[in-house]
Amino acid sequence: MDEKDFEEISAQLEQEANLREKLKDEVSKLEQKSRSMQGTMNKIHATPTSQLPRLINTIKPVVESCKEDTRAIASLVPPNTYWKWKYMWAQALQGIVFTLALCKFLEEGTLITLPEVSKTLGVEEEWKGRFTIATEDYLQGIISLVNELSRLAVNAVTLGDFDAPFRISVFVKDLFAGFSLLNLKNDSLRKRFDSLKYDVKRIEEVVYDVSLRKLNTPTAGGDETMS
Amino acid sequence: MMTAEVQSMPGSSSRDGIMGAFDGYREELDEYYDRREALTKVSRDITSLSKKCIFLLHRLMTDPSNKPGNERETSANAAKKGYESMEQIKGLFESISEQLQGNDFWRFQRTVSPGLQEFIEAYGFAYYLEHNALLPYDKMQTYFSNDAGVPYFPLPYSDYLLGISDLTGELMRYAISSVTTRAGRVKAREICDFVRDCRASFEVFAPRIRGMDQKQKTTTSSLRKIEDGKRRAHPPLLSARVPPLTPCQPPMQCRSANTSMPPRPTDWTSS
Numbered sequence: 001m002d003e004k005d006f007e008e009i010s011a012q013l014e015q016e017a018n019l020r021e022k023l024k025d026e027v028s029k030l031e032q033k034s035r036s037m038q039g040t041m042n043k044i045h046a047t048p049t050s051q052l053p054r055l056i057n058t059i060k061p062v063v064e065s066c067k068e069d070t071r072a073i074a075s076l077v078p079p080n081t082y083w084k085w086k087y088m089w090a091q092a093l094q095g096i097v098f099t100l101a102l103c104k105f106l107e108e109g110t111l112i113t114l115p116e117v118s119k120t121l122g123v124e125e126e127w128k129g130r131f132t133i134a135t136e137d138y139l140q141g142i143i144s145l146v147n148e149l150s151r152l153a154v155n156a157v158t159l160g161d162f163d164a165p166f167r168i169s170v171f172v173k174d175l176f177a178g179f180s181l182l183n184l185k186n187d188s189l190r191k192r193f194d195s196l197k198y199d200v201k202r203i204e205e206v207v208y209d210v211s212l213r214k215l216n217t218p219t220a221g222g223d224e225t226m227s
Numbered sequence: 228m229m230t231a232e233v234q235s236m237p238g239s240s241s242r243d244g245i246m247g248a249f250d251g252y253r254e255e256l257d258e259y260y261d262r263r264e265a266l267t268k269v270s271r272d273i274t275s276l277s278k279k280c281i282f283l284l285h286r287l288m289t290d291p292s293n294k295p296g297n298e299r300e301t302s303a304n305a306a307k308k309g310y311e312s313m314e315q316i317k318g319l320f321e322s323i324s325e326q327l328q329g330n331d332f333w334r335f336q337r338t339v340s341p342g343l344q345e346f347i348e349a350y351g352f353a354y355y356l357e358h359n360a361l362l363p364y365d366k367m368q369t370y371f372s373n374d375a376g377v378p379y380f381p382l383p384y385s386d387y388l389l390g391i392s393d394l395t396g397e398l399m400r401y402a403i404s405s406v407t408t409r410a411g412r413v414k415a416r417e418i419c420d421f422v423r424d425c426r427a428s429f430e431v432f433a434p435r436i437r438g439m440d441q442k443q444k445t446t447t448s449s450l451r452k453i454e455d456g457k458r459r460a461h462p463p464l465l466s467a468r469v470p471p472l473t474p475c476q477p478p479m480q481c482r483s484a485n486t487s488m489p490p491r492p493t494d495w496t497s498s
Contacts, residue, residue, distance in 0.1 A: 003428070006431075008364075009384050009432075010432070012384060013384060013432065014435075016435075080330045081333055082330055082333065083330065083331075083333035083334040083336070084333040109241070110241050111244070111245050111248070114252075128330070129329065129330040135252050136256075139252065174241060175245060178245040181249045181250060182252060182253050182256055183256065183257055183260070185260055
């Protein structure tokens with residue numbers, strides 16, 4: 001092993017460092033969008049249900065523009081090194097998954113699927129090995145959704161929407177049942193999953209309060225909580 | 228009829244959808260966890276076998292029956308036996324290579340990294356004994372390839388550098404244990420120069436590779452130990468007459484206060 005070999009390795013590592021810098025630039029754009037969207041969506045706690053569609057529409061262009069960033073990242077990542085670089089954008093991506101899932105629930109009352117997230121962000125099949133949405137990142141985003149919905153259950157009541165806690169309760173219980181199907185190991189996913197039961201409990205308390213005072217529209221829920 | 232009823236119940240169809248989707252996620256996560264666990268086990272086996280190889284090399288090099296003057300032959304012989312016992316480890320790498328193809332390599336790189344580094348250390352040790360030189364990256368990558376020359380996986384620079392950085396610690400141990408013989412002192416000087424070169428060459432990688440900084444500190448302390456060992460074993464210094472230190476008399480009240488202390492040797496202060 002002589003100096004020339006070390007120089008070769010050094011040059012390769014230098015190249016890698018350059019790539020990391022370039023990726024960092026692209027990822028920071030995605031990060032900014034992720035944060036700004038979450039900031040906007042935070043307003044749901046103070047927005048009457050009737051005005052939610054308008055609020056959601058304001059972030060649609062930002063969601064659309066994320067496609068440019070995912071494309072830019074995918075074009076930078078060398079083939080078959082997805083898992084080497086993924087840590088750089090995992091958090092931003094989890095935030096985006098959360099936002100998309102929240103919008104989908106508020107609009108349609110259903111869970112956004114992983115393929116739907118991929119499609120919304122313009123992720124292409126041929127990017128495999130360079131950029132995909134990892135299941136764990138998707139699931140992390142969905143756990144954030146449950147955290148957020150337990151807040152919304154409380155705040156919707158404050159804003160006079162007494163049926164929202166019932167819709168949220170059914171949905172969150174379904175999600176909880178879904179997460180219970182997973183055999184999680186002792187990692188961050190497991191820790192966050194363990195926290196979900198407190199969210200479920202909090203929502204149940206709101207549902208209990210509202211039913212006790214008979215504030216909800218009887219057809220909207222009531223018997224659903226039995227299921 | 229049945230399905231219409233189910234669908235009319237709000238929530239039910241969405242629950243089915245969610246359960247179906249999560250069934251898929253479970254399968255995917257289970258597969259990942261299972262593979263990671265299996266690779267962790269193999270990585271641990273590789274680590275422990277590599278450690279055994281290193282011990283074997285130490286034993287062969289410091290065997291009292293080694294004939295003085297035959298150092299080159301002893302080293303070459305030790306390296307050969309070392310390589311032989313490494314064949315088993317190579318088999319383990321080959322057995323997991325299928326799990327580490329393409330995109331999967333970087334998914335499990337952290338899982339196999341400890342075993343990989345330990346093996347590079349062992350192989351680097353044998354290589355040093357054989358060639359008196361540092362194991363080149365290309366040689367290591369070639370070793371991790373099948374007969375057709377297809378690599379089992381792309382050897383990361385970080386694992387290579389961190390592995391050979393650990394080698395300096397083993398060389399330190401070898402240098403210290405052999406410093407008591409005349410040939411060993413020559414050897415210790417060689418190793419000392421070698422480790423010093425390694426330390427200098429690795430310095431540029433410290434900011435680029437996570438963990439390198441810590442390794443450099445260890446290498447520095449190994450280097451100091453070899454230098455100290457060399458100095459202590461150096462004949463001129465050993466034979467030099469160093470005047471004995473004269474201990475100063477402890478204060479009187481101190482001695483009387485502690486009467487239970489055993490009496491001091493009488494010739495202590497007289498010399």
